Amino acid sequence: MLTNWLIIMVKARKDSNTEEKILIAARQVFIEKGLAGARMQDIADRAEINKAMLHYYFKNKDMLFEVIFRETAGKLFPHFEKLMESDLNFFDKIRSIVSSYIEMIIQNPYLPLFVMNEMNKNPEIGIKTFFEAQKPGFVKKFRESIEENMKAGLIQPINPIHLIMNIFSMCAFPFIAKPMIKLLTGLEDEQFKNLMEQRKVLVAEFIINSIRK
Amino acid sequence: MLTNWLIIMVKARKDSNTEEKILIAARQVFIEKGLAGARMQDIADRAEINKAMLHYYFKNKDMLFEVIFRETAGKLFPHFEKLMESDLNFFDKIRSIVSSYIEMIIQNPYLPLFVMNEMNKNPEIGIKTFFEAQKPGFVKKFRESIEENMKAGLIQPINPIHLIMNIFSMCAFPFIAKPMIKLLTGLEDEQFKNLMEQRKVLVAEFIINSIRK
DNA sequence: ATAATAATTAACCAATTGGTTAACAAATGT
């Protein structure tokens, strides 16, 4: 009884926690409108708090944006270090990466465009330092794994960077180009989602088909 | 003599043509900053004209943006109708499409991100009307060509939409993700450009390798 | 030459923007 009551209160407190409400609203607005297009008043309205609270908790627009951008970019960043060290064969690793990466984007469809766009328009520091900290992990291991399998004669020779580009291009680009794809094909949202679901296996097989000897 | 003088004057007149100067400046600013981030004063300064001239020639910000967006989106839009009707075999058509499309993006590297971003943030009409006019051409013909070659047993079965997505994903995405790729790989601009140059043939062969029987 | 039209300028304007402030309320420690 007491424990139940506690859980409810903690949850209620967390839900009405001003800082958390700001973050939720800021996430929505920044991802929807971008840094330049986002309005502080809009964030305050969605969070249902006074605009001064934004500055009370996060100093200014740029600071608030940086918090949102870091958590968002962190999600987009491929972290498959553990998977690369597993004992799956190379093709199954690709299958796993493609499937879980596309699934992640299905859950966060606006993430790739948001991050890419702000990185291009905002070549400032802060962003860079954050990425460089995570850098060495995945790319290096993937590279090694490719070269290992190339030497073993299991896959055709290819520059690992190109292969990585190809993989993540086919995973992420359709979500970025969604409005254009819808116009060109006349697809509706649900059909589009179905296609993306298909791609979780299709893209991996497309790649494997191409590099297999 | 006279003709020379005429040519020079016409050229000089065209160069100092206010309307053209505005368009050149607007192109730069909109592509660099986006609709929300672009400033009318910034455009006027770069064009070295009075800000009122922007409204004199193009009514308002949205109108000026629409002009720029239309010409820009028109470039990005794949127009390979004639090529699809040529007597090249299917694989050579893919080679030709990939090569010339990547070359076009090399010449206009910020084009894909600009168009995709504005289409996502600005799902208004006007944009649509423009695209729908061009729609039927390429996608339909490409679709037919794929199905024809599938029936002839020359390529493995694949949903044409997925194949089209794969092709243009691998062509365009690396340019969109350039800042991220540079961070992850430590590449410099020139090395990156070399990689993109390689992709003009590499991507086509990657695709053909995957769908060939 | 001169009237009419088109192009250009500087000053101005109202609305919006990010950000601040001072007064007030709620919680917290003692």
Added chain:
DNA sequence: ACATTTGTTAACCAATTGGTTAATTATTAT
């Protein structure tokens, strides 16, 4: 109980923004 810190509010502010206007200068047609 009371003082101190923390959280919240409404009103305000200076700067920036897209857009306008009225006066001025070029250009063009007659």
